[in-house]
Each structure stands twice: as structure tokens, then as C-alpha cells.
Amino acid sequence: MPTVRLVNVTKRFGNSRAIxxxxxxxxxGEYVCILGPTGSGKTTLLRLxxxxxxxxxxxxxxxxxxxxxxxxxxxDVAYVPQQYALFPHLRVIDNVAFGPSSKGLSRSEVAxxxxxxxxxxxxxxxxxxxxxxxxxxxxxxxxxxxxxxxGASLLLLDEPLGAxxxxxxVELRYRLRExxxxxxxxxxxxxxxxxxxxxxxxxxxxxRNGQIQQEGTPISVYNQPKSIFIxxxxxxxxFLDGFVAERNLEGSLVELRGQIRVLxxxxxxxxxxxxxxxxxxxxxGIIKDRDVGExxxxxxxxxxxxxxxDFMSYRVLLENGDTVDCRVPTVMNSEKISIGEEVFVHLKPxxxxxxxxxxxxxxxxxxxx
Amino acid sequence: MPSVRLVNxxxxxxxxxxxxxxxxxxxxxxxxSIIGPSGCGKTTLIKCIAxxxxxxxxxxxxxxxxxxxxxxxxxxxxxxxxxxxxxxHMNVYDNVSYGPTVKGWNPARxxxxxxxxxxxVALRDRMRDYPDELSGGARQKTAVARAxxxGSLLLLLDEPLGAxxxxxxAVLRHExxxxxxxxxxxxxxxxxxxxxxxxxxxxxxVMKAGKIIEVGTPLELYLHPSNLFxxxxxxxxxxxIGESVKxxxxxxxxxxxxxxxxSLRRPSLExxxxxxxxxxxxxxxxxxxxxxxxKGKIENKVFVGSIVxxxxxxxxxxxxxxxxxxxxxxxxxxxxxxxxxFPPQHVLLYPxxxxxxxxxxxxx
Numbered sequence: 171m172p173t174v175r176l177v178n179v180t181k182r183f184g185n186s187r188a189i190x191x192x193x194x195x196x197x198x199g200e201y202v203c204i205l206g207p208t209g210s211g212k213t214t215l216l217r218l219x220x221x222x223x224x225x226x227x228x229x230x231x232x233x234x235x236x237x238x239x240x241x242x243x244x245x246d247v248a249y250v251p252q253q254y255a256l257f258p259h260l261r262v263i264d265n266v267a268f269g270p271s272s273k274g275l276s277r278s279e280v281a282x283x284x285x286x287x288x289x290x291x292x293x294x295x296x297x298x299x300x301x302x303x304x305x306x307x308x309x310x311x312x313x314x315x316x317x318x319x320x321g322a323s324l325l326l327l328d329e330p331l332g333a334x335x336x337x338x339x340v341e342l343r344y345r346l347r348e349x350x351x352x353x354x355x356x357x358x359x360x361x362x363x364x365x366x367x368x369x370x371x372x373x374x375x376x377x378r379n380g381q382i383q384q385e386g387t388p389i390s391v392y393n394q395p396k397s398i399f400i401x402x403x404x405x406x407x408x409f410l411d412g413f414v415a416e417r418n419l420e421g422s423l424v425e426l427r428g429q430i431r432v433l434x435x436x437x438x439x440x441x442x443x444x445x446x447x448x449x450x451x452x453x454x455g456i457i458k459d460r461d462v463g464e465x466x467x468x469x470x471x472x473x474x475x476x477x478x479x480d481f482m483s484y485r486v487l488l489e490n491g492d493t494v495d496c497r498v499p500t501v502m503n504s505e506k507i508s509i510g511e512e513v514f515v516h517l518k519p520x521x522x523x524x525x526x527x528x529x530x531x532x533x534x535x536x537x538x539x
Numbered sequence: 540m541p542s543v544r545l546v547n548x549x550x551x552x553x554x555x556x557x558x559x560x561x562x563x564x565x566x567x568x569x570x571x572s573i574i575g576p577s578g579c580g581k582t583t584l585i586k587c588i589a590x591x592x593x594x595x596x597x598x599x600x601x602x603x604x605x606x607x608x609x610x611x612x613x614x615x616x617x618x619x620x621x622x623x624x625x626x627x628h629m630n631v632y633d634n635v636s637y638g639p640t641v642k643g644w645n646p647a648r649x650x651x652x653x654x655x656x657x658x659x660v661a662l663r664d665r666m667r668d669y670p671d672e673l674s675g676g677a678r679q680k681t682a683v684a685r686a687x688x689x690g691s692l693l694l695l696l697d698e699p700l701g702a703x704x705x706x707x708x709a710v711l712r713h714e715x716x717x718x719x720x721x722x723x724x725x726x727x728x729x730x731x732x733x734x735x736x737x738x739x740x741x742x743x744x745v746m747k748a749g750k751i752i753e754v755g756t757p758l759e760l761y762l763h764p765s766n767l768f769x770x771x772x773x774x775x776x777x778x779x780i781g782e783s784v785k786x787x788x789x790x791x792x793x794x795x796x797x798x799x800x801x802s803l804r805r806p807s808l809e810x811x812x813x814x815x816x817x818x819x820x821x822x823x824x825x826x827x828x829x830x831x832x833x834k835g836k837i838e839n840k841v842f843v844g845s846i847v848x849x850x851x852x853x854x855x856x857x858x859x860x861x862x863x864x865x866x867x868x869x870x871x872x873x874x875x876x877x878x879x880x881f882p883p884q885h886v887l888l889y890p891x892x893x894x895x896x897x898x899x900x901x902x903x
Contacts, residue, residue, distance in 0.1 A: 207704050207706065207707075208674075208675060208704055305577060305578070305903045306577060307577075307903055308903060335576055335577055335731040335732075335902065336731055336732035336733060336734065336735075337576065337731075337733060337772055337902050338576070338902055338903065340775070341902075362704040362705055362706070363704075363705040364705065364706065364844075365705070365843060365844070366705075368841070368842060368843050368844060369841050369843055369848075388842050388843075388844075389842045392842070392844050402706070403706055404844070405844040405845070406706070406709070450845065451845075452845040452864065452865070452866055453866065474713070474716070474717065476713075476716075476737065476738040476739070476757070477737055477738075477757045477758050477761065478734060478737055478738055479734065479737060479761050479773070479774040479818075480774075480820050480845075480846060480862065480864075481845070483738070485713075497845065499820065499864040499866075499867075500820060501820050501821065501864075502864070537674070537676075
């Protein structure tokens, strides 16, 4: 029954804090993704839990037992690092058998477990190949099988799909989740890919500068992001710069540049305050004709468009110089819109979120992703 | 006016054929991506165009001029690799102006060109910084600016965004396309990421095992892929295996495990065994149980931000993926019994492949 708990954990490298006073709790059987940009501390966090590096401050508990001084091999964890180094001179099956055979099991038990893990990762048919004969995707699955074969019930995965082609990555993430469920594992999976995190995880923890900025189910992080950074990193959005011109009980009027005013349901900011409006691209509507009954209809010109499969994406240059990206589901994309055409962007008041304008500038908050 | 034309190009390494009898035409000012799984030959192809690899057979024309024997520095191309090698001891400006400087262009022209390119990639205020002070995205943009400042009108990009985080990639691909279009360049871009290719390209070349298997616009490849491999590689697809029953002028009828599937496509005549393909976003699921043909149970539901993805186990045993935009009100829960509708206009038909479906669509 592995649970994991980190209490006020700090890890320094020289003067910088890779992990900065971090608290995190992972429940038994949970699949948690640590999501963050390059340099946010994801790998360090995983290494701390695995025990291959030690915290400077704070406590790490596995199964309610303090493990700060417990070496990696005694932590009952399967750690699959990004550079998973298979033994090149050993066959696939022997690579996988490495863990169980060092545990003093009988030969037939070892063989049985190893084969089972290879079947699970759909590689049984390559059991007698050498790593060098396999594709990158297969090698990654061998590393995973080796991790699983160790029998540990806590699985730590560092960008397990990182080295793979995009298409293969999409296919394997579903398999990864199934594997964790079939084996009743508690899994911590580190990734920079928000879509991957949303698909595999029960819960996501967004990491930035060594601290957890938000944690929750994929749907809650996506629908209630706490900051501009998280909105941008998890899903992306249109961000517009403005200030509060009026407000009342129902909402507020925010003025964008070019004196364009937008009605917003939120009213938590004072008149005169500089704010950032955020609205998801798929909630930013694009229409050909102005609908007189609606508010927040902004005139613009289609600057670019791209077809993304599920969605058609339109980039609209508004009259005031701001740009808005609108994503229309392919199945609903009935209107023919072309580049250079004049259109209207429709932003519903309840879909717009307001954030205080970041002190270091909006660009800085977005770039950090 | 750089156009690129490859005629019967083949590259072999000992017994291995990396690229086989490739014919491809890239028009002036076109943005073309080459996609395909690892080892399909896409990098070999772009390296042949760049002049880094000599083809074993065939001709390469740039601007209608045969360039097989023209060395890389005389081909007038800008080249960006995945592992960008910026000069670490030079700041951003010096990196970007390196090409024009060594070519001995006059300093005023060099300066204005380099600054224009830095403006273009929004790095003008970072021009005194050194590469190791930049984020991965900014380094990649510097590499692009350097390639652009060579003044060449043909840009070759080999996984230019490969080393970056998913989020940064999505932002940079827009910028890359915008720059190429603003400057009127011709671009050939190799990527393993089919979504990137769709977002960025005018046309996409799909390669598999050293061969081009299909060329088309993103829309064509996604909505009407000409073969099963493309259907699977470019976006997710459901496949159902059945038998062709009859085909009239307008509609074909396929039998899948005794159930009827209709398509507005015509199956090829020589085979009765058919693979029907339908994109998850075109599958309609209905909660109100009617006596329609297809039934199933929601097995799995995943929220992917703007999309909700359902996995439905049909009573025929097949598993079907259905996707809905999260903005719609259609909501189902795991365990719900549903009907499935496959709209005939979105059901594509292919002859069952000789080697089997698995093998045909395999990406490893």
C-alpha cells in the first residue's frame, strides 16, 4: 500500500533551489503526473522519491515511513529514468529478469515473471532480441517491463514516452495507464506534455520553479486554473491586456486597447486596475455575421488558419491590433471562412477569466512555459 | 524562386535502402512537411536536398538547376537541425550575423539584415546574450534567425522543434510558418509530429519504409487519406473489418460481424474483405436506446481539455473511440449503454491489406 508524502522538501544545487519547500501527498493506487516546463524541478523531485538523491531539508515518507536515509534499493520503488540504459549485451528477457533474479527467486519464477511483464508491454515476441535490434519505442517498453518486473508497487516514470515519435506516444499513453491499473501500482509520472498528463493521470501537480503551483484532477486544473501560467501551460488560451473601466454586482467592463470594451461576469477587480483577460481558444467563437442579440462581438480579420484534425484553428487580428485564436471543432465547422475575410469574434462573458496583470509583464509569465 | 524537384531519387547504405525511387516536387513559396515513423527515410531525404548526403541514384533540382554535384555551401539554402549548434562563445547577434559576415557582405547590409531577422523572431532585446543564457525556445529561434539571415530563399528544417517542450513547440510552429510566409520562402520541414505538420504545412508528404506513400494538404490527408497507413498515422482512427455486400451508385453496404455499415465510398472491386475507417469525432453516440444496429457500453472516459474521449466496447466485441468537443452538452459516464451511429459520409473504405491490418498500419 504505497502512499508518498513530501513535507517541506528543499533540494539545492549551489545557490539555486531545484525543489523549494515542496509539499505533496500521493494516495495509494493513485496515478499522479508531475507536469512542468524544462527546468521546473520535475526530474529532481522524482529522484528524491526514488532515493538516488537526498533532500537538503524536509521529509519524504513512503507508506508513512520516513525514508530520508533509506537507500534506493530498500525503498520498494521501480524507478524508470529518462536515460534508461538497457544492458546491450543481454537479451530483452534477461534485461527484464535482472530485477527478480537479484531477489533470490527460483529460475522458473524469474522466467515466468519476466515473460509476464513482456506480455504486458506487448513485447513477448521480441524476448530473444538484443536491445540494439529494437526501435526506440520498444526499448522504452523493455525498460518499463524491467521496472514492473522488480515487483515494486510504487512506479516512478521520468518522461517515459519522451523519446518516442508523436504518434507512438499517443498510442502508448493509454497502455501505460492500463498497466498501472492492472498491477495495482501507485504511479508518479513526470512529463512536460499537458495532453499526456491529462490522459494518464488521476491527478496532476503543476510544478514551476521547484514548487507545486496547483494540483487537482485534470478537469479541475483545466477548468479552474489558478494563474496565467497554468492557464497557458495547461491547454493554452487567448490573453488580452486591459483595465477595469466599470464594475457592478453583475460583473465588470474591461477596456482593451483601442477603447474596445468587453463585458465579463467576474467582478473581483477594482475600477482602474490593470488586468489580463483569459479565454480558451475553443470557447472563443468565430462568426461571419454580427449577431445583434449578443454582447462582446469584436470585429477582426482572419490572419491565418490551420487544420488540426479535431479542430480548425483561426487566428483573427482584431481592429485594435490584438490577436485571438479561435478553435472550431471540425464537426461543427460548417461555415466557410478564408484568410483575409472580415469576421466577428464572440467572447461570452461567463467564459472569460480575469487575472491581475503580472508585475514582470504578461510576456514573462507566458514565456516561462 | 526556389522550387525543389527530386527525380527517381534512391539512397542505399550497403544493403539497406533508406530512400527508394522518390519523386517529389515542392513549389516556390510552398511549405511542405515530410512525416513518417522513425527510420522511414525522411531525414535521409532532407539531407540529400541539403547536400549533406549524396544520393545513390536520381536527380535533385533546385530552381530547375541540377544540383547533384553542387556542394552544400553553394546550394543557397538555410538549414536548421534538431541539435542546434550555436557558437557558444558568440552572442545572439554575432551568431545571426555570422553567415553574412563570413561571406564578406558590407557591414551596413549585414547589420540591417541581422536586425530584421532578430525582430522577426522577437529576440532583438536579447541580442547581446550568449546561447547558454537563453531558454531552449529562444536558442531555437536564434538558429532559425541565423538560417534566415543567410539570405537564402530555401529553408530546410530537420526536426527544428524536436528538442523543445510541447507547449513551446506549439507556439513556435505558428511563428515559423508566419516567418516563412512573410519572407516568401520555400520551406521543407521534417518532423515526427503529425499535428505539427498539419498546423504548419501547405502540403504534407507521408513516408514509410523509404517510400513516399501519399502527398496531400492537411485537410486531404485527414479527411480522405488514400491508404490505411496514413489514416492511422495522421490522427486517430477507428477501424472495422468487414465484407463488402453491395455497392450501388451512391452507397456501399458493408457487413461487419453480421451488422450493416453504410458508406458513401465505393470499395475497390477486386476484394470482398474491407477495412472501414472512421475518425472518432465523427462517431455519434446516443443515450436513448433505440433499435439501431450498433450498441455498446462506455468503458472509459478521458477529459483532454477541449475534448472528451470515450472508449466504447460494442456488443460485437470491437472497441470504438468517440470524441466530443468539451463545449457540447453531450456527456456520458462510464457504464452508460449507448447506440453508435457511423454517418455514411465519414465512413472510408479500404481493401483489406495483404499483410494484415496490424502490419499495414504499424508505426514501429
